[in-house]
Amino acid sequence: MSLLFLTRFFRNPFRVASIAPSSRALIRKVSDKMDHSAPRVIVEYGPGEGCQTREIVRRMHANSRLFLFELDAQLCRHLERQFANDPRISVHNIDCALLPDVLADAGLPHCDYVVSGIPFSIMDKAKKREILANTHRVLAPQPHAAFIIYQVTNELRTRGHCDHFAHAESEWCFFNLPPNYVTAFYKMRNGVNGTNGKNGKKGVHRANGNGVHAHNGRNGNGAH
């Protein structure tokens, strides 16, 4: 149990929306949905104190980029300290609805994965629609590209909030407090080679023909 996370929950329960960080089992299920065999542009919405982030960083390609969007300023400072020595990672203390602007500033047309732990179920409807539309728009039109969420309810899928995605796969993670659904929404139905997810090897997205290292945005050297 992270004390920092718990204190941020009591400070803003409707934004943080969970009393404990993701369990090892949930972290594994989320990270297993990504293929890190090539450079990727990865985005995380609501990293909190960084438990999912650390696993993504452990697995990701040396030439990948990782953009973290966290509204809580204190959690952001904690993330900046943790990842200060890794130039692949930038921390943004802004609403994740601003993802398209941040990618554009970085000279990146698309991202490969968006991992989200933000509480969509208790979010303002207009904000939810904006984030879901933006996420779909910036995902690379590639078979592996996915929006991966973990939530107590699966309402983004069951209530049709993500019907603009072509395909979805869900699983249940019991070993988390509380248990969560993990759902991956794909932009392309079954992809060009008939597979989605981590074995979809075709159509590797290289951000600008030169791997994501070609990024030269305002925060190209890590957290700001």
Ligand SMILES: C[S@@+](CC[C@H](N)C(=O)[O-])C[C@H]1O[C@@H](n2cnc3c(N)ncnc32)[C@H](O)[C@@H]1O
């Ligand atoms: C349930 S916590 C998830 C924490 C962590 N990812 C984990 O696995 O334990 C949700 C986090 O999302 C952040 N958050 C909520 N709405 C957000 C938004 N619109 N943009 C960026 N971060 C947001 C909160 O501040 C909080 O840290």
